[in-house]
Amino acid sequence: MEWKLDKQSDIPLYQQIANFIQKRIAYGEYPPGTLLPSERTLAKELGVNRGTVVTAYDVLYSHGTIERIKGSGTKVHKDVWGLTRSRIPNWDLYVERGSFLPNLPIYQHIRGEIHGKDLINFASGELAHDLMPYDIFKEILAKKEFHQSLGYEHPQGNLGLRDRIVKHLEDYKNIKCSSQSVLITSGAQQALHLVIQCLLNHGDAIAYEDPSYAHSLPLFRSAGIKTFKLPVGPNGINPEDILYLYQRHKIRMVFLNPIFQNPTGSILSLNNRKRVLEIARELGVPIVEDDPYSLISFSNDIDTSTLKSLDDRGHVLYISSFSKIAASGLRIGWIVGPDNVIQRLADAKQQIDFGHSIFPQWMAAEFLDSDLFSTNIKYLVHKLIEKRDILISNLEEELSDHLSFHVPEGGIHLWCRLRDEINEYQLLERALRNGVAFVPGSLLGSKSGYIRLTYGRVESKLIQEGIVRLKKSMF
Structure with missing residues (x-):
């Protein structure tokens, strides 16, 4: 088989195999009734485990694309074009072919972990709830009447x-x-x-x-x-x-x-x-x-x-x-x-x-x-300085031998360089299991060995515990 799997792709190997066979069928290269290679044969040709091919065939079977006949092997379904029955669209192919690319899988993974879970979140690039001007918004709603058109x-x-x-x-x-x-x-x-x-x-x-x-x-x-x-x-x-x-x-x-x-x-x-x-x-x-x-x-x-x-x-x-x-x-x-x-x-x-x-x-x-806008900015700056200083103090106490950083004079992020040869993605997985999230540096740039800690998102009282959890994840 001339076609080869792309083992560097984010698309799982079984899905690549299923998509390839689906395309061969769509192009008429595998007509209805065509006998497909056995699971063992195809696995050997592609250099993958038999289980990978089994999963690929399971996907095609669930779509009604192939049929398994005991004693005869796996064949392209005789009614693959749906002349006598309805077929489920191969949504995986549609998702793969869309022109608007998804976020990297690791970002999707982080997002899935931090939403709805009790994590100490150094990953999200936003303000914590205690920094948002709820009281000012309440005052606006209490004193002002909304007369704008809703068109x-x-x-x-x-x-x-x-x-x-x-x-x-x-x-x-x-x-x-x-x-x-x-x-x-x-x-x-x-x-x-x-x-x-x-x-x-x-x-x-x-x-x-x-x-x-x-x-x-x-x-x-x-x-x-x-x-x-x-x-x-x-x-x-x-x-x-x-x-x-x-x-x-x-x-x-x-x-x-x-x-x-x-x-x-x-x-x-x-x-x-x-x-x-x-x-x-x-x-x-x-x-x-x-x-x-x-x-x-x-x-x-x-x-x-x-x-x-x-x-x-x-x-x-x-x-x-x-x-x-x-x-x-x-x-x-x-x-x-x-x-x-x-x-x-x-x-x-x-x-x-x-x-x-x-x-x-x-x-x-x-x-x-x-009139409270400028007051809110001053309060925000005061609280962010407090959060930054608590974070820096705890990093110096707990992890000074293992990472270094430039102290920012504004903003909400701390960019940390890992002194040890630690795989930042493996560190992230351990950190998530320990209840703390951050962003691996190589998601943000071309160099590995960095992590980003966002102090704007974490409540001040949780920062110390977050660093303790991060330290636990390093060893």
Whole structure:
């Protein structure tokens, strides 16, 4: 048999075999009544256990594709085309062929473990319940009356919210824009998706940070985008690497998270931020800036000027959201850019979901308009510093001989390098059994031997126990 199994694929071997036989039948190469190889013969040809072939045949039998006749072997069903009976679709084939790629299996595994289970969760990149502004939202609902239409909203989002975001960006981030240059999205993730789908073509090359936000990577792969890495060090990327990649690969877009980068917590120096913009101007290459964390800086001495605030030529598409400063469940994000770009993205969003729900937009607008917004940010920063310091203290006490880390001055993540030669995936499995979750570093970048601990998600009182459980998992 010329066909070979792909043992590096995420698709189980039995499913690859079943899919291959299904295709041969669909192409007419195995007509109805064809005798298929015995389980032992096929297992020997493919170099797998007989049980793998048995499972593959079981899948085909359950779909009505084959029949097993005692004394005659396994044959393609005589009525495989369903002339006299109905057939169940081979949903596995449909799932495999979909153009929108799934998250990596290990991410699906982590997600399945942390939801609905009593784990100490250092894995989820969101705020803990005790950091969300429930009291402020209750006060808004008690004092304000909701009079908005419950019909479809403007494709760019509610004008009242966009006006408040314009004021918020100027007051807090020194970004000047108009409501026409703002699009409300379902979190920053949708903004990234719209940019990739609407502004890039299959085969285009882009540059992104290594390591970086993991959930953007499947979006690039699904769109057929060629990706090239910008290594992130203690001080962020080296801007000259952008020039290097452009000269060799003609990159068409650069994706950056320069302020308290996820997962490293690094901050790109002001001079390097300016140099990134100089290179963008020289090359005519747009920068997509993802800015979840610049408002949660732990020191007034750090310059957290965004690329967008320094951009006077329109090179930067700016993305942010409420997820890391209020509540991820609101699903309120925004993207700021040239009017023609925003109109293009808004048209695509309208095709996808007919615009964002009005009620969370109304809540977000009232929250931004509240005198308590700045108070909430100060409280959030205070609590995140507390959580970070508790985490660092316990790591130094329990695991200082086994990992090292850069202390972040903002954001919600701690990027840890394992000193020992520990397989981070095996460590994760042991940790999950011990009731604690984290993200293996190689899910976020090209290097192994790292883990990301998100202190924003864990209640302060549970951090110490979480590190004790992590230590137990290492030995």
